[in-house]
Amino acid sequence: MEITISLVVLLAVVVVLLLRFKAVGAGAAVVVALFGFYLAGTDAADTVNQLVTDFTHAVPGIGR
Template sequence: MDITIPLVGLLAVVLLLLLRFKAVGAGVAVVVALFGFYLAGTDAADTVNQLVTAVTGALADIGR
């Protein structure tokens, strides 16, 4: 997946905006980050990567 770094950056910006506008608290942000970290070590990681790849591919095709 060659969009990993930009996608992580985009998600970080979204998280910072959610924290800034107090849509979520710092505790929730930490829990979600830890969930993602531990999810990456499970068998579900391949499915999540395939889903993200499919969605980003579909969004890229819309722009053409």
């Protein structure tokens, strides 16, 4: 059985955990979220998307 999790949900969980354990402040989390939001509107978005896609496809192959 294969379970898929949206990368957005996974990253949201990581941010919540970082905030909960006070590893990062709320202000820094907001700044990073805004940076990602504005980055998505630039020409770099395609490159970032391709890098993340390549990484997620490579992860299951690690250790085989």
